[in-house]
Amino acid sequence: MSEKIIIEGGYELEGEVRISGAKNATVALIPATVLASSVVTIYDVPDISDVEALSDILRSLNVEVNRQKDHLIIDPSKIKNIDLVQDNVTKLRASYYFMGALLGRFKKVKIKMPGGCFLGPRPIDLHLKGFKALGAEVKLDDDGIYEISANELLGTNIYLDFPSVGATINIMMAAIFANGRTVIENSAKEPEIVDLAIMLNKMGAKVRGAGTDEIIIDGVSSLGGCFHEIIPDRIEAGTYIVIAAACAKKMKITNIIPHHLEGLISKLEDANVAMELGDDSITIVGNKEIKAIKIKTQPYPGFATDLQSLLGAFLTQAKGVSMIEETIYPERFKYCEELNKMGANIKVKSPVCFIEGVSQLKGTEVSATDLRCGAALIIAGLLAKGTTTISNAYHIYRGYENIVEKLRNLNARIWEEK
Numbered sequence: 562m563s564e565k566i567i568i569e570g571g572y573e574l575e576g577e578v579r580i581s582g583a584k585n586a587t588v589a590l591i592p593a594t595v596l597a598s599s600v601v602t603i604y605d606v607p608d609i610s611d612v613e614a615l616s617d618i619l620r621s622l623n624v625e626v627n628r629q630k631d632h633l634i635i636d637p638s639k640i641k642n643i644d645l646v647q648d649n650v651t652k653l654r655a656s657y658y659f660m661g662a663l664l665g666r667f668k669k670v671k672i673k674m675p676g677g678c679f680l681g682p683r684p685i686d687l688h689l690k691g692f693k694a695l696g697a698e699v700k701l702d703d704d705g706i707y708e709i710s711a712n713e714l715l716g717t718n719i720y721l722d723f724p725s726v727g728a729t730i731n732i733m734m735a736a737i738f739a740n741g742r743t744v745i746e747n748s749a750k751e752p753e754i755v756d757l758a759i760m761l762n763k764m765g766a767k768v769r770g771a772g773t774d775e776i777i778i779d780g781v782s783s784l785g786g787c788f789h790e791i792i793p794d795r796i797e798a799g800t801y802i803v804i805a806a807a808c809a810k811k812m813k814i815t816n817i818i819p820h821h822l823e824g825l826i827s828k829l830e831d832a833n834v835a836m837e838l839g840d841d842s843i844t845i846v847g848n849k850e851i852k853a854i855k856i857k858t859q860p861y862p863g864f865a866t867d868l869q870s871l872l873g874a875f876l877t878q879a880k881g882v883s884m885i886e887e888t889i890y891p892e893r894f895k896y897c898e899e900l901n902k903m904g905a906n907i908k909v910k911s912p913v914c915f916i917e918g919v920s921q922l923k924g925t926e927v928s929a930t931d932l933r934c935g936a937a938l939i940i941a942g943l944l945a946k947g948t949t950t951i952s953n954a955y956h957i958y959r960g961y962e963n964i965v966e967k968l969r970n971l972n973a974r975i976w977e978e979k
């Protein structure tokens with residue numbers, strides 16, 4: 562996999578792009594298959610490196626994983642509860658979903674602390690609080706290896722101090738076979754959680770309330786296989802919508818669920834972006850004067866933290882001073898330094914940044930410090946005069962399927978360095 566993405570900017574984009582299955586759903590659905598005793602087939606699985614990494618972890622548990630085109634066929638019938646302490650586990654954050662899934666299935670899991678994008682501190686206290694409430698004992702050794710085990714998992718009420726996506730998913734999976742009823746209060750409401758609940762219920766689980774702030778799980782004794790199609794990726798959709806608003810005369814983005822994008826769409830309307838909404842598509846008509854706006858990231862259905870860096874790049878083109886307040890990961894502003902290297906005028910006073918436009922961005926060498934920073938740099942590179950070289954592009958491949966190819970089909974001058 563190439564490590565650099567190079568963009569020659571300043572060209573107008575046009576055309577149509579199809580959005581892939583949701584990364585943040587996929588990374589929960591794959592670990593959830595360890596709860597099944599027969600084959601699970603998942604459709605529209607994005608071809609991204611996080612999927613490869615999670616598939617490898619499944620294989621190390623003696624689970625058979627085969628990819629055929631866009632679907633993943635997972636056979637967990639011969640699964641073994643092997644300790645997940647090898648380096649591939651720490652490569653990505655989402656490997657922590659094996660905590661809840663294996664605890665649920667075997668009542669015991671040994672796993673190394675997960676890695677992932679550095680967005681500031683990313684504690685897992687709420688996940689652990691949930692496991693303990695279900696009756697598990699949690700031990701952490703000096704090498705960062707967790708051992709979580711229970712003689713019996715018992716349904717209970719768990720209140721989350723913050724509606725954490727990760728904690729909600731992990732506790733849901735740990736509670737699937739618990740005795741009795743588990744209620745997660747102040748649960749996260751993200752569409753990816755609903756998608757997971759739908760798949761678990763197809764497998765025979767009893768999960769209600771996903772998408773609200775109270776999820777109720779009635780324990781069952783086993784789960785079977787199922788077929789499941791992943792929802793479209795609202796963050797990838799948001800990325801192409803912002804790319805279109807920044808760089809296209811006209812661009813159609815298909816395979817989206819508009820309802821999942823309301824937070825973004827309303828902000829782009831405030832910024833004077835013209836959009837036509839279809840049932841499962843959106844067309845952006847660019848070239849209007851962009852206005853400065855204020856954004857505050859919030860848990861779903863609020864404005865997604867995963868989209869703020871993209872707006873940061875876009876708003877360098879707005880007239881006036883825009884403001885972004887980051888309430889989920891207050892240190893998620895590393896991309897601003899990189900954008901400033903390209904001629905942006907952004908001042909960061911965490912948890913807020915101020916973006917003064919309009920800036921003519923100039924191509925230079927920048928680094929993708931995390932996945933969504935990388936996406937912001939792509940937008941900036943498409944807008945910039947001259948050549949932008951983005952290093953550490955592997956972060957981008959973790960979350961965006963065929964991004965270089967998709968953008969080339971939209972007339973972008975972009976390539977990977979071999």
Ligand code: UD1
Binds near residue numbers: 686
């Ligand atoms: C998930 C997504 C990530 C997205 C984020 C917010 C995946 C793999 N990752 O991350 O792309 O940016 O949601 O939508 O799907 N917190 C605690 N204690 C915990 C857990 C979380 O204090 O035990 C805090 C975090 O520090 C953060 C906030 O809660 O401030 C949100 O975390 P959470 O919703 O869990 O996000 P992630 O699961 O890390």
